Amino acid sequence: MVSSPSFYSFLAIISLLFHLFLISSITAKNDGFTVKLFRKASPFSRSHLMRSSKNNPNDAHAPVRGYIGHYLMELNIGTPPVKVSGIADTGSDLTWTSCEPCVGCYKQIEPLFNPLKSSTYSNVSCNTPLCDKLDTKECSPEKRCGYTYAYASSSVTKGVLAQETITLTSNTNEPISLNGILFGCGHNNTGGFNDHEMGIIGLGRGPVSFLSQLGPLLGGLKFSQCLVPFLTDIKISSKLSFGKGSEVLGQGVVTTPMVPSPTQDKTPYLVTLEGITVEDTYLPFKTSGTVAKGNMMIDSGTPPTILPNDLYDRLVNEVKKRVSMEPITNDPSLGNQLCYHTNTSPNGPNLTFHFEGANIVLTPIQIFIPQIEKVGVICLGITNNSAEGGIYGNFAQSNYLIGFDLEREVVSFKPTDCTKG
The missing domain is CATH 2.40.70.10 (Acid Proteases)
Structure with a gap:
């Protein structure tokens, strides 16, 4: 975390000062995909995409639920897939979830992700270019790439950087899996998170963000959002669209x-x-x-x-x-x-x-x-x-x-x- 008292240091300190928003259910839109929101290695190529669906590889959606005004995007991580709900956040980059063992972590209702039970989980070595993507990288005695990622209000996640398969769902309810997605396996997570939040989906501009990793697969580094006003009926969804087709066009733009x-x-x-x-x-x-x-x-x-x-x-x-x-x-x-x-x-x-x-x-x-x-x-x-x-x-x-x-x-x-x- 930056210690300088400049405005940009301030942004780093408060980018998660109040977390209320964003999250998703994805439907096809041209060559990208659209996410419905309820309140709250080498460059990636199509070789990173596994799928059982015969449809367009970007026709995907994710289940969504809301809790106390928070918008939680549900992803399936690992093999076999485990459902994880995280806050979608344009103010941070790292996507992470709480992992076993989790020492001193905040209370969660859902089970923690266990990397030992996933056949596609792999730790990132601290002497690889992937580890260099993190500004806060650390090297464990086992040469694993560790991290400390801090937010406002003293919220902090500490763990190891890893690669995993992230599975979304097509419009025909068939799985679409993305291989080798970088994420943080958090083993010490504290701060202002509630018991329904299992981590963060980082949608910032940096190289490790979820957006940056999906961009090459979805026709470009672009996305759009349409958020329903606060306290709208929870049955009414917001919308988040990624990649080609997410451009904001037409009269009034x-x-x-x-x-x-x-x-x-x-x-x-x-x-x-x-x-x-x-x-x-x-x-x-x-x-x-x-x-x-x-x-x-x-x-x-x-x-x-x-x-x-x-x-x-x-x-x-x-x-x-x-x-x-x-x-x-x-x-x-x-x-x-x-x-x-x-x-x-x-x-x-x-x-x-x-x-x-x-x-x-x-x-x-x-x-x-x-x-x-x-x-x-x-x-x-x-x-x-x-x-x-x-x-x-x-x-x-x-x-x-x-x-x-x-x-x-x-x-x-x-x-x-x-x-x-």
Whole structure:
């Protein structure tokens, strides 16, 4: 973990600060595949693909379930296959699951993955190029490639890097297996995970991410997502599409460039936020000086949008002026959040996020979020930090078809009713 107090160090620290989102059930879409989401060695080639189906090798889906607002993508790992549910996260790269033996690990309802029972499991040696893909590699006495991967709130996974067969399912319910997928076999996992979460599915930009490994098989390094708003009926799915056919096209599409990370961390999807308009009042990102390129990270693993203190304070003041109700001021458990006593979204303002080349309009359903633990209370789905940049969280991403194209280096947005499938 980076120790420098820069904005990019901040991103590394909080990329999993709040995990609420993403997960999947995959259906065919051209040469890629589509994932329905419920709230929460040498380069890879087609030689890595085993299948019993005679259909297009990318016609795949994965079962999905939701739990307390989290979106868990179910994968089958190993031979024979074992079902694993992990948080799909665009803010990190490493895909990992808890493995036996697991010393001091958080409690899980489902059994841990046992690598000794899989005929396709193989540890990665610490003196191979595969191990060099990890920035935090370690070498065990047995010459196994070990790792320590840290997230926010002191969440940490420690284990060994391995290769395994990952099995998805075709539209005809036949197995589609991908050989040699790199993943972390976690033997010491602690922090803010709940008992339904068996690990993380890393969808960042780095070389070990699940996306980077699947890209060559699916027609390109690109994917798109359409997230249903928070607290939508759990029976209504979100959607995640990978590879060729996942492009965001048509009327109403706006596009902003990705900004390369100035550090060695290649994970984050960085874009530039120039300012925010509250109805007719424009708030520049900074009141003085030049706005830094890549000042916001788009992260599906973080629910609230996080802004620098100054911009957040100016935004809250403008929002208060346009909501007729009195905010809650006598509940210490809410901290400094802007909250109201109501069961519905207030008749509040729209917010327009002005990214470079792309204006994104958010309505109250994307801005004000009902509190699960406090019935009858809604809060602004935006918070603050002391860094110079921030995070565009998944509350704000809902009801937009958002495309991440790593080949064109752009992020595209199209307003969409994601509850309509």
